[in-house]
Amino acid sequence: MIKVLNVAEKPSVAKSVATILSRNQLRVRDGRSRYNKIFEFNYSINGQQCHMLVTSVTGHLMEVEFEDRFRKWHSCDPADLYTAPVRKYVPEDKLDIKRTLEEEARRCHWLVLWLDCDREGENIAFEVMEVCKGVNRNLTIRRARFSALIERDIHEAAQNLIAPNQWFSDAVDARQEIDLRIGASFTRFQTMLLRDRFVIDSAQDDRNLVLSYGPCQFPTLGFVVERYWEIQSHEPEEFWTINCTHRSDEGLASFSWMRGHLFDYTSSVILYEMCVEEPTATVTKVQQQEKLKYPPYPLSTIELEKRASRYFRMSSEQTMKVAEDLYQAGFISYPRTETDSFSSRTDLHTIVQEHQEHPVWGSYAQRLLDPGAGLWRNPSNGGHDDKAHPPIHPTKFSAGESRWSQDHHRLYELVVRHFLACVSQPAVGAETVVEIDIAGERFSASGRVILAKNYLDVYRFESWGDSMIPTHVQGQQFIPATLTLDSGVTRPPPLLSEADLLSCMDKAGIGTDATMHDHIKKLLDRFYVTKDANTRFSPTNLGEALVMGYDDMGYELWKPNLRSLMEYDMKEVSVGNKSKAEVLATCLQQMKACFLDAKVNKVKLLEAMAIFFNRSDRSNGDDSSALGENVRPCGLCQEANMVLKKNRDGNFMVGCSGFPQCRNAVWLPGPVLEATITNNICNSCTPGCIGGCDETLRQLIEICGTGSRVQARGRPPTTTPSNGPPTTTPSNPQRSNSRQAPCIYCYQTGHASTDCPSRISATRHVQSHGMNQQNGESSIPCSTCGTPCVLRTANTANNRGRKFYSCSSQACNFFVWEDSLNNGSAPRSAPRQNISSSASNPSRRGGRGRGVQNAGRAGDVTFVSATGEPISGRRCFVCGDPSHFANACPSRGS
DNA sequence: GCAAGGTC
Incomplete structure (x- = not known):
């Protein structure tokens, strides 16, 4: 009888295969590994009686590693790791499985490989073959191809054995070798370059810190950093939208503007005014249809x-x-x-x-x-x-x-x-959409009644809102209960959640379903990212500095493209279009060139790190001589020294070495090519003056302003010092004068929001367009802002001669028809309810505005209604100063 | 001390 050794990728598969083939008539015995049992039974393959032994490995049996003389970090230049010999070997913890295979293979005639039918499985098959052939050269080797652990598939596979696929295995060999060489070279390079030069405060013991680089972990980090930068560089933009409501016996219907929102205030006001002039709404469409909400796909x-x-x-x-x-x-x-x-x-x-x-x-x-x-x-x-x-x-x-x-x-x-x-x-709902027309502007409201919850009854994690809408009929006319011009500001997208991050990785092909969570954990373990209570990820200073450094080199090592290209090549190997040697040669040659270039440009990494971290006294770096010279004690924190540094753009700064606790800094203008510290002390000011008495520098600062820290990417300092304003130095007079709250409309300082020139002109335009101001008396207080109202007369087509009160504040557009105040019975063409505008009235917007989701200009933007006050917690993304927004940052002038 | 990919 032929003795057949069958090997599966994991114990569970070995058991399933054995159970199916033996029809549950089998014996079990232990192998050398406690997890990997051996099942024995008789089975006929193509009419040939066989004694089957079914056992398993646990995933890869072998690892790839550099030869010993390259394993120590200081044994060679990391660049040598692109050519250093590598070997595949069975690691210590797999030796018992290897011994089982050897013992059984010696006694067998055939080897049948039941590894998973993917590239990794094929590669493991070749590892098993190598071990078994090492003890029995005469083995007949066959591959079982199956797609599910069910009877029909397994029996079919056993009766139709094929040859192992060398191409599939080669593709994995290539991937393993490339991953090892790139990962080890860049990890050693950046760890040895940066760890001892900076005080990396995230790590408890930064001497043992490893700043790893990997072709999966870095693009994953890149996703986190990119989103973070997107948020930092977001400039809030105000927009306007018209909303109206209709009250009937059945309740209130809220209609929203089908234009969505406009970023142009004047246009919005003109359209709004048209609606106010002819506020009669006509129902143009009532559509009812059944909607289904489908259950999710089966779970991967x-x-x-x-x-x-x-x-x-x-x-x-x-x-x-x-x-x-x-x-x-x-x-x-x-x-x-x-x-x-x-x-x-x-x-x-x-x-x-x-x-x-x-x-x-x-x-x-x-x-x-x-x-x-x-x-x-x-x-x-x-x-x-x-x-x-x-x-x-x-x-x-x-x-x-x-x-x-x-x-x-x-x-x-x-x-x-x-x-x-x-x-x-699926859940079934009846959706009603009502569209109305007011003065040519279209609005819509919708409601949904759930008819059958179906799967939602058991899937409590999902919900489908029920919202009633009062009955409307086509052609019906009504006067809106309210018609408002509301405003909001664009908001940046949120930080990436864990689910978002997994989606990004999945989409870009970073990692596999079995490893994605490992890459995310690695970023946390390496102190590259942090995760908050809402599972949202932010880069740490370390993570951001590393990405910034490579980004400054012009490399996309932190983007997913590199992995995608590698995956493409692997695919080519697996289908035989390219050879393993060819792909290894070209890929490693390119990566080595990239690595050597990164070494030449290492200053970019150093500069990026210097933005976030203090220099360490452990450093024996060869590049720090020009940086870190003491100028004078810091006058702000009075604890550390101000030191001369060069930032990543090549600009000079004098910053407190107590950064980030103290952020005192003077940024010298970009045109300054050289800055040195001399022993000369000028006569006109106290020691420590920086440039203030240097007439040339003073003029330069006037012309150019001072450079911003990371303006291009929009990263603000994360904290402001608790013991003083962020930076107020003689060289930055604009900033020191900018404590006044900025105008909420134009974000400029120098005037109050109520006096914003842009609003005044817009308001004037509205007034000249439709209404004549009377020399009316201030007879009622504005119910919005309390300022006395002025009685005026409209001269628009529909309301000519009709009187209204309007707020005397030019920043408040509140108005109310006089006749509507008297007895509630309005003239025929007039609205039954007050119609008021809150567009330029900051204090009203909070109560009026509607949150609008995902309707922004750029991708995943969320809008919410403005509160009317400067948004708390928001600060200039360029310099971090909360007293102004980025548009008005003094540094942007340069 | 380094990667990513299997797996108990």
């Missing part, structure tokens, strides 16, 4: 991580840890899968049946199985299939185990509810 790893993060704020790392636990205990299926569609052969009903007894969702499971309820629906297909694992689904019923943590309970519940949702009908 990334979706599991994203949803656990969104619903429970669990980190992706914790999610995978708990999922692995549940999987090991048999409660859920294999948790590392890209597949989001169920095979038609999966018995979905049986899985639902198991949950009928559950105290919480059991009744829902019963309804699902009741054909009369009509709740069942075959799950939709998400379009991904890794050909190895089904979507994550419950495999064993549990009403909760006593040893489970809260996270175990939550995750199991998510998996079960998600599964039940997948086999349920």
